[in-house]
Amino acid sequence: MKQPKVTVVDVAHAAGVSKSTVSLVLQGSSLVNETTRAKVGAVIRELGYVYNRSAANLRQSKSKIVGIVVNDLTNSFFAELAVGMDMVVQSAGYIQFMANSAENPDRQAEVIASMREHGMAGLILSPARGTTSADLRPLVDSGIPVVLVARNVPGLKVSSVVSDGHAGAAAAVRHLIELGHRRIAFLGGFNDTAVFDERMRGFRDALVEAGLDASDELVISSAPSRAGGVAAVERLLSMADRPTAALCFNDAVAFGACDGLRSARIEPGVDFGVIGFDDVIEAKTAVPALTTVSVDPQGMGRRAAQLLLKQINSGDFEPEALVASVRLVVRESCGAAQRMKREAVTA
Amino acid sequence: MKQPKVTVVDVAHAAGVSKSTVSLVLQGSSLVNETTRAKVGAVIRELGYVYNRSAANLRQSKSKIVGIVVNDLTNSFFAELAVGMDMVVQSAGYIQFMANSAENPDRQAEVIASMREHGMAGLILSPARGTTSADLRPLVDSGIPVVLVARNVPGLKVSSVVSDGHAGAAAAVRHLIELGHRRIAFLGGFNDTAVFDERMRGFRDALVEAGLDASDELVISSAPSRAGGVAAVERLLSMADRPTAALCFNDAVAFGACDGLRSARIEPGVDFGVIGFDDVIEAKTAVPALTTVSVDPQGMGRRAAQLLLKQINSGDFEPEALVASVRLVVRESCGAAQRMKREAVTA
DNA sequence: CTTGAAATTTGGAACGATCTAAATTACCAG
DNA sequence: CTGGTAATTTAGATCGTTCCAAATTTCAAG
Numbered sequence: 071m072k073q074p075k076v077t078v079v080d081v082a083h084a085a086g087v088s089k090s091t092v093s094l095v096l097q098g099s100s101l102v103n104e105t106t107r108a109k110v111g112a113v114i115r116e117l118g119y120v121y122n123r124s125a126a127n128l129r130q131s132k133s134k135i136v137g138i139v140v141n142d143l144t145n146s147f148f149a150e151l152a153v154g155m156d157m158v159v160q161s162a163g164y165i166q167f168m169a170n171s172a173e174n175p176d177r178q179a180e181v182i183a184s185m186r187e188h189g190m191a192g193l194i195l196s197p198a199r200g201t202t203s204a205d206l207r208p209l210v211d212s213g214i215p216v217v218l219v220a221r222n223v224p225g226l227k228v229s230s231v232v233s234d235g236h237a238g239a240a241a242a243v244r245h246l247i248e249l250g251h252r253r254i255a256f257l258g259g260f261n262d263t264a265v266f267d268e269r270m271r272g273f274r275d276a277l278v279e280a281g282l283d284a285s286d287e288l289v290i291s292s293a294p295s296r297a298g299g300v301a302a303v304e305r306l307l308s309m310a311d312r313p314t315a316a317l318c319f320n321d322a323v324a325f326g327a328c329d330g331l332r333s334a335r336i337e338p339g340v341d342f343g344v345i346g347f348d349d350v351i352e353a354k355t356a357v358p359a360l361t362t363v364s365v366d367p368q369g370m371g372r373r374a375a376q377l378l379l380k381q382i383n384s385g386d387f388e389p390e391a392l393v394a395s396v397r398l399v400v401r402e403s404c405g406a407a408q409r410m411k412r413e414a415v416t417a
Numbered sequence: 418m419k420q421p422k423v424t425v426v427d428v429a430h431a432a433g434v435s436k437s438t439v440s441l442v443l444q445g446s447s448l449v450n451e452t453t454r455a456k457v458g459a460v461i462r463e464l465g466y467v468y469n470r471s472a473a474n475l476r477q478s479k480s481k482i483v484g485i486v487v488n489d490l491t492n493s494f495f496a497e498l499a500v501g502m503d504m505v506v507q508s509a510g511y512i513q514f515m516a517n518s519a520e521n522p523d524r525q526a527e528v529i530a531s532m533r534e535h536g537m538a539g540l541i542l543s544p545a546r547g548t549t550s551a552d553l554r555p556l557v558d559s560g561i562p563v564v565l566v567a568r569n570v571p572g573l574k575v576s577s578v579v580s581d582g583h584a585g586a587a588a589a590v591r592h593l594i595e596l597g598h599r600r601i602a603f604l605g606g607f608n609d610t611a612v613f614d615e616r617m618r619g620f621r622d623a624l625v626e627a628g629l630d631a632s633d634e635l636v637i638s639s640a641p642s643r644a645g646g647v648a649a650v651e652r653l654l655s656m657a658d659r660p661t662a663a664l665c666f667n668d669a670v671a672f673g674a675c676d677g678l679r680s681a682r683i684e685p686g687v688d689f690g691v692i693g694f695d696d697v698i699e700a701k702t703a704v705p706a707l708t709t710v711s712v713d714p715q716g717m718g719r720r721a722a723q724l725l726l727k728q729i730n731s732g733d734f735e736p737e738a739l740v741a742s743v744r745l746v747v748r749e750s751c752g753a754a755q756r757m758k759r760e761a762v763t764a
Numbered sequence: 765c766t767t768g769a770a771a772t773t774t775g776g777a778a779c780g781a782t783c784t785a786a787a788t789t790a791c792c793a794g
Numbered sequence: 795c796t797g798g799t800a801a802t803t804t805a806g807a808t809c810g811t812t813c814c815a816a817a818t819t820t821c822a823a824g
Binding site: 089106127 | 772774780781
């Protein structure tokens with residue numbers, strides 16, 4: 071059962087040539103005679119030879135391995151991201167170490183270190199919450215290309231691919247304004263993250279642009295989860311001058327907000343406008359269907375992988391920052407459907 | 418920027434010892450003097466040395482890499498599976514190549530070949546539809562441990578971890594019978610897969626056990642997707658002696674079935690009982706909430722990884738077949754809530 | 765036949781670790 | 795001191811590949 075593994079030398083011997091020739095055949099060199107190439111190829115198949123890439127890399131020190139570390143694979147947004155990367159990495163003839171950091175910076179550091187020991191040529195990282203630039207500095211300084219995706223790490227000079235949170239938030243707010251809302255809140259998310267900051271600024275800028283109130287009390291931060299959404303909406307409902315609509319940090323918060331509204335006998339999408347962010351898979355099927363800002367995670371993954379491969383192949387490179395565009399998907403939770411119905415009646 | 422990489426020899430030189438000693442330190446051997454160990458450790462940190470595991474493996478030919486290939490990472494069931502594996506693989510000090518085959522056997526073959534060239538110690542595979550035993554034979558024969566998960570490949574003597582589809586389907590059917598249904602259908606899934614066969618037999622056995630009709634016309638196969646569910650339920654509604662409830666091949670089919678029922682003005686969970694399979698994440702939040710057979714994919718992933726590691730560590734091993742137990746999660750779509758309400762009124 | 769250039773093939777030194785067996789050093793009792 | 799054992803350290807071969815420089819073969823023209 072356990073084959074004593076066969077090497078180039080075995081192949082060479084069986085084919086009656088030298089190991090150098092076999093090596094040449096393996097790399098498809100044009101130096102080798104067509105007859106010998108065929109002969110060696112036949113022997114390779116016959117003996118069931120498998121190429122040992124680590125041995126090869128040892129000599130030429132350029133591996134075909136990239137690392138992919140994602141903060142939460144169970145979140146379908148990040149799973150899609152990973153699948154996008156997988157597609158381009160695979161079709162470029164590379165293979166990936168892939169690991170889930172589960173939002174734990176220590177675990178993240180461990181797997182990155184391990185990948186480095188195994189000789190990865192580059193890393194795509196969707197960083198765990200709390201990742202600092204110091205965590206990544208040694209890796210970056212060693213000259214290994216790194217691409218951050220979905221989230222940024224402040225103070226680190228590396229490439230990144232992030233979605234346009236500012237534009238997305240602004241578009242969502244403009245849509246709510248167009249629907250007639252004049253007092254709009256921003257719900258959920260930890261206010262010490264870069265993503266929060268960007269979306270919140272988009273929110274605020276759109277309000278200011280329309281000459282509406284954009285004061286601090288309209289921004290209610292909380293955990294970026296369903297539970298956080300419930301908590302945030304409770305705070306909102308206790309406000310004196312109560313808003314009539316809200317943009318949420320992400321879809322999970324938006325779902326929580328809907329839960330919270332319902333338990334206060336306020337129907338989301340009818341009595342109150344709710345917009346989410348990310349367009350997770352459940353957004354379409356939820357009741358009411360969630361109006362949300364959609365960010366094609368698979369496309370982002372592909373772009374990140376392309377960027378990384380480009381940097382790996384060009385010995386020297388400059389960090390690049392890509393911004394993935396974003397689009398508002400209007401469904402029911404914002405109340406657009408309601409308004410159309412109303413207009414139909416009036417007409 | 419680009420460090421000329423430092424090796425054991427550099428460390429040895431800087432620490433004033435031989436490379437053998439450095440190697441001993443690296444493997445934490447007790448042979449080396451405490452003073453030298455400290456000295457070498459300091460130099461290692463100072464020079465920013467990174468261990469080159471491929472070089473090491475070349476000599477000792479036992480890598481700390483496992484391969485994980487999954488048929489569809491965008492499906493949250495399989496994503497959870499992968500996360501479970503990730504957990505145990507990572508904490509065992511291994512690292513994984515992970516790839517998505519996207520249900521494409523050719524792509525699957527490619528990535529497995531690539532992983533093999535890179536020297537993986539074992540493989541966990543959730544096989545793409547259409548995988549044959551011939552596809553995996555060479556790998557298995559080479560003595561590399563392989564664990565199949567979620568799906569089996571007929572005619573291949575390797576370890577596997579699958580859920581108990583028979584018991585799950587039977588439990589679901591018994592529950593429907595208990596709710597008063599006497600004519601029950603099985604919807605969706607391709608009837609040439611092992612998983613289909615197992616679930617369908619569980620369905621049939623439970624019907625026979627209760628002395629009910631279990632004829633072929635009650636089994637309506639289709640694509641295992643939402644669209645497939647719609648198609649299957651349409652065929653069901655055109656039947657002469659129409660069933661009053663259905664067990665679906667998986668949750669996607671169940672959602673489709675609900676869609677189809679609604680467009681025929683039949684309310685799932687009220688006029689018709691629907692049960693799914695897998696307990697995907699949306700099952701809980703859908704309307705009506707889906708009654709379904711839950712299979713803890715993360716736990717399955719963990720068990721698969723544990724099994725693989727066990728086989729890697731014991732030089733020789735026998736294939737083992739693990740069956741993950743399964744439990745029925747009763748929500749709304751089966752009509753149980755309705756019945757309870759009715760009973761409350763009657764009481 | 766030679767001959768020289770082109771086409772092939774090849775030996776052996778890397779690559780960065782481990783491992784064996786042997787060398788060196790330390791230490792202690794006599 | 796000396797011998798002997800225990801504790802450390804080390805030289806050098808080795809793992810499976812690539813690559814350089816050199817060797818060999820092929821072959822058409824003189």
